[in-house]
Amino acid sequence: MKIDDIIRKCIEMPGISIKRSDFSTELLLKEKEGKGSMTFFPLFPGVTIAYIFVNSPTWTAPNFREDSSIEKGPMLLNYCVTGRCEIILNNENFVYVKDGEISLTERFAQKQYVYPRRIYEGMEFFIDIDTLTAQSVWVQGEFDINFHKVVDRFCPDGATYISPATSEVEEILTKLWSLFDVSIPFSISQMKIYTLALFSLLQNQNDIPPSQACTFFTETQVDIAKRVEKIITSDLRQHHPAWELAAQFSVSETSLKNYFRGVFGQNISIYLREVRMKKAAELLATTKLSVAEISEQVGYSNQGKFAAVFKKQFGLSPLEYRRSKNLENG
Template identity: 70%
Template sequence: MKIDDILKKCIEIPGISIKSSETSTELLFKSTSGKGSMTFYSLFPGFNLAYIFVNSPIWPAPDFHENGSNATGPLLFNYCVTGRCEIVLNNGNYVYLKDNDLSFTEHFAQSQYQYPRHIYEGLEFFIDLTTIANENTWLLREFGIDFHQIVKHYCPEESTYISPAPTEAETILKKLWELFDLPDPVAVTQMKIYSLALFSYLQNLDNLPPSQACTFFTETQVDIAKQVEKIITSDLRQHHPAWELAARFSVSETSLKNYFRGVYGQNISVYLREIRLKKAAELFASTKLSVSEVAEQVGYMNQSKFAAVFKKQYGQTPLEYRRSIHLKQG
């Protein structure tokens, strides 16, 4: 599937718009839940690189399964810089791409990309194997890069591959990531060079790290984790012990904690503390509530403990933080 066809279907989705320049095409997403951008660079025919920035729990995806169409698409290579991305495997189980992970797949998201931590930054290559084979024979001739061989290597029997990036690949990927801030003509040339180096390395990688797609969670387990997240964040003044939540879903406390950590990448207590402190920072910036009132709003009954935890997170006391925000706001 060509990238132009993908982009056309993307902008049919409410909330997604497109902006083009001489060297790139940018998809912009905005909804009540957040926003994001995907900036695409066409490096070679059928070979496209996207820089992804998302501050949202989801990014809606087109339906590529309609009219009996094949579920597979181009070869997709992802590298997570920061955040967490949910991937649904062919068998319906769930795995999670996290910081410094890379993945290969030929399968699109089912209906939307999901980001449990509401933030994601990363790189994604869209590789149209047919166009590559027809219009880029020089890649094989000059560099020995054979994308069909890469598919067999990483995605046998249409499987999904996930692994922490090997050190050499990580070095190249970080150089690619830094190019986004350079002027376009210079950046695009460098993107081409580093991309060829990356796929040459990945194709010839010996001792392939085992895929972490075997460490998965079922739909039921993921659903329990997401319901727990909704419960503990719906009213930050409330406290829900893990044993209480486990009893509600008829699972052991250990299982509940494992499900939550698997989906969100953090223990329940750490995740909730960050949510509470983020909400407190928002209240200090947007309201005139006192420190004790803000502390109570986010579930801290002890003002001194709240102030200490807040300072550890933001490097300032609550009052210092409020003053600094107001100074920036003018």
């Protein structure tokens, strides 16, 4: 499937709009739960890079199924800069790509892209090998890059590969990431150079780190983790001990904590603390509630403890934070 077909199907989805320029195509997500953007830069026929910025728990994906089977798509290389992205494997188990990791697959997302932390920044490369072979023979010949070989090395038998990027790979990816804010068309030529260097490196790596896609979670385990997250964040004034939650789902406390950490990348207590502090910061910036009232709303009966945790999180006391926001807003 060509990138233009992918983009065309994406804009058929509710909440997705498109903005085109001479050098790029930007998909914009605007829904009740959040917003985001994916900016696509075509580099060569068959090679496109997308810069992704999402502040939403999900991004609904088009239906790429045909005859009830999952359509094999282009080779997708994803690099997570910040956040966490959920991937469903061929065996219907779930794995997660986090900061500094890459994934390679030929499999499209099912139903939606899921970002458990509600924030995601990264890059994705779309490699349509058929188009490359037909229209960009010189790219493969001149630079001695065989994209079929890359697929065979990292995704044998349709597997999904996930691993922290090696230092050499991360160096190239970091340079590519920095180009998003560089003036066009200079950045385009640099994107082309670094992209070719990236796939040449992947093709010729002597030692490929083992894939972490073997560390997976079942649909039931993921569902438990997500239901726990909804319970603990629905009313921040409430406190739910882990043993109580575990009993509710008829699993051990250790298993519950492992499921949650696997999906959200943090222990329950740390995750909840960050959610509470984020909500407190929002209330400080947008309401006239007292610090004591905000402290109570986010689950702290002790205002002093709340202030200490808040300052550790943001580097400012609650009142200092409110004053800084008031100054920013004029």
